[in-house]
């Protein structure tokens with residue numbers, strides 16, 4: 001038998017039929033929907049008098065528009081309220097399970113899928129949302145689709161798609177203290193550029209990836225889209241199986257487990273492109289510009305060739321250090337970094353310290369489950385004692401569709417994934433970083449290297 005990449009194994013197992021020489025009809029195992037990109041798709045179904053083909057394979061949540069305070073009260077913002085109400089109506093009319101406000105299962109779509117055991121190895125997963133790539137951490141072909149494709153999947157449970165090329169990024173070695181999965185992916189996006197993965201599906205492999213938890217792998221796969229890639233993947237190993245077992249509502253059958261253990265790239269499989277990096281060479285990262293590829297090691301200066309318009313927006317100059325820049329906001333949240341391990345790491349680094357007085361710091365858990373777990377562990381109290389606001393779950397200031405906006409000109413160290421102009425509010429200046437860098441910066445009041453905090457903790461024997 002010919003050696004196959006993980007991607008090819010997954011793809012070939014889901015092809016229903018070839019649509020054209022380059023396009024396949026792919027069966028979709030799971031379809032996540034949220035309030036922003038689904039209303040027009042349901043309109044199409046209504047107009048064409050179609051049903052949802054597999055309601056059981058479709059799961060809805062509300063995340064982008066939900067407030068992160070007083071979620072029990074009616075939504076104030078009218079356009080947000082309308083989108084949320086439409087989703088409730090559509091789910092009712094078409095028989096789709098909805099994790100709405102008030103449900104203990106509600107949260108950011110890419111956080112709830114895995115934690116509710118809905119994302120399982122070997123699946124094809126789509127959602128009208130670019131960061132669907134997150135689910136690739138479970139050896140799934142998972143990717144974002146547009147609204148007309150959402151209608152296609154609702155109606156047929158399949159999708160006509162072009163087969164992407166394959167890339168493998170191998171990261172060997174070990175990460176240094178203070179360097180997280182977020183730094184790994186920010187490093188890759190800075191190295192390859194935001195178009196470096198265009199046309200590819202990326203498999204992440206190597207010693208560094210193998211050593212990561214599932215949540216850390218999700219952080220990396222999440223930002224595959226920031227590489228321009230169609231999606232990201234990690235092979236199944238014991239870490240995957242343990243996570244799935246822990247989060248599954250049902251016992252894993254032997255047949256399932258046997259199938260999942262085959263979800264890796266064969267030894268001699270050939271990729272269209274293969275890249276190698278040394279994990280030991282990666283430092284905590286910070287972005288300085290208006291796309292996620294404009295990032296540097298936190299102790300490095302802004303490169304000479306940086307785009308002048310971007311730097312103008314950010315209020316930065318070529319050759320300058322970002323480290324030391326006074327900040328106004330810190331946002332710990334989003335589908336990239338708002339899982340329980342992120343919150344634990346953040347709380348641990350805070351310890352008994354307090355945020356700088358001039359900084360507004362928000363911790364927005366990725367889901368109700370994460371929020372409940374954080375409370376159970378007393379993390380909310382650590383955040384609040386330090387002056388951080390512990391809010392209710394949602395996308396929040398990641399894209400500022402609700403009232404969580406960063407003011408004009410303000411600097412925000414954010415654990416999210418995009419730093420486009422206006423992303424966090426009109427004129428807001430976003431600096432993407434890991435939860436550790438975000439916490440350390442909130443504590444000292446300017447962009448700061450989390451490795452300094454470790455030194456401090458060592459000295460105090462904390």
Ligand SMILES: CC(C)[C@H](C(=O)O)[C@@H](O)C(=O)O
Nearest residue numbers: 036037064128129130131399
């Ligand atoms: C609203 C949605 C379409 C969008 C996406 O697809 O990514 C959002 O989640 C984002 O992060 O910008």
Ligand code: SF4
Nearest residue numbers: 131334335395398399
């Ligand atoms: S948290 Fe941010 S990136 Fe993730 S789905 Fe929501 S808006 Fe998109």
